[in-house]
Amino acid sequence: MSDPFTLGHEMYYKIKELRNFTTNKVTAGFSTRHGGVSQGPFQSLNLGLHVKDVDHDVIDNRRRLAEAIDTQLEQWVFADQVHGSDICKVEQTDKGKGSKSLESGIIGMDGLYTRESGLVLALAYADCVPVFFLSEESDIVGVAHAGWKGSVKGIAAKMVGTWVTNEEVAVDSIHVFVGPSIQGCCYEVDKHVITQVDDSLDDEDPRPYTAKGNSKYQLDLQRLNKQLLMKAGVPEKNVHLTKLCTSCNVDRFFSHRKENGTTGRMLGFIMVEQ
Numbered sequence: 001m002s003d004p005f006t007l008g009h010e011m012y013y014k015i016k017e018l019r020n021f022t023t024n025k026v027t028a029g030f031s032t033r034h035g036g037v038s039q040g041p042f043q044s045l046n047l048g049l050h051v052k053d054v055d056h057d058v059i060d061n062r063r064r065l066a067e068a069i070d071t072q073l074e075q076w077v078f079a080d081q082v083h084g085s086d087i088c089k090v091e092q093t094d095k096g097k098g099s100k101s102l103e104s105g106i107i108g109m110d111g112l113y114t115r116e117s118g119l120v121l122a123l124a125y126a127d128c129v130p131v132f133f134l135s136e137e138s139d140i141v142g143v144a145h146a147g148w149k150g151s152v153k154g155i156a157a158k159m160v161g162t163w164v165t166n167e168e169v170a171v172d173s174i175h176v177f178v179g180p181s182i183q184g185c186c187y188e189v190d191k192h193v194i195t196q197v198d199d200s201l202d203d204e205d206p207r208p209y210t211a212k213g214n215s216k217y218q219l220d221l222q223r224l225n226k227q228l229l230m231k232a233g234v235p236e237k238n239v240h241l242t243k244l245c246t247s248c249n250v251d252r253f254f255s256h257r258k259e260n261g262t263t264g265r266m267l268g269f270i271m272v273e274q
């Protein structure tokens with residue numbers, strides 16, 4: 001099957017053919033490192049305000065991306081992310097939060113969803129897993145930030161559970177798209193991480209990692225998220241994974257691991273068009 005993420009523009013990959021999955025007009029994608037004004041390790045489309053880049057450049061970059069998808073930056077909503085699993089419902093009154101300063105973002109959230117059209121939900125990534133949510137039957141969209149911590153805390157399944165319980169969305173109407181992240185090919189972790197991966201699964205579940213000896217493992221975070229989503233009731237056919245690896249492709253993406261921690265951030269974004 002072809003990859004669900006396709007290069008829509010120099011500045012971003014988009015999730016293609018979303019009209020096959022929902023009756024709403026949804027725009028969703030994941031930015032690249034190209035088409036911005038940042039310098040040095042942040043060259044050029046750094047979209048994170050928390051990485052010691054020049055704020056003015058980051059805001060300029062955000063404006064460029066906003067315009068590339070026919071929106072204004074003032075429609076965007078950002079969170080101040082903490083590698084947790086808390087999820088927030090975003091309303092019109094949140095419009096613009098975090099778009100021009102870190103402090104004005106929605107504090108302590110790693111998952112955002114909304115039923116409002118015209119709001120662009122955005123979270124920042126450099127290797128962590130961007131997870132995008134929509135429903136076939138309902139005008140609801142969401143995005144989550146799932147590094148290994150968020151993944152083992154089950155943030156993706158938590159978004160699904162929140163929609164089912166609080167928003168009366170049918171679980172089999174939910175489609176989940178997992179975007180560019182560090183993949184199993186490049187993600188070596190130690191026993192400390194694997195113990196928590198094991199704790200997030202049941203004994204009979206397959207393991208989304210391989211042992212390499214010396215207490216080192218190759219972990220496939222995309223597969224872990226898929227397994228946890230399926231355990232939450234999302235049909236397997238509704239979970240769509242990309243093959244794009246941020247660490248294998250530092251010519252296109254920022255990679256925290258590959259670039260030893262000093263690098264920029266991409267944004268995962270999703271909106272229901274007005």
Ligand SMILES: [Zn+2]
Nearest residue numbers: 185186245248
């Ligand atoms: Zn890789």
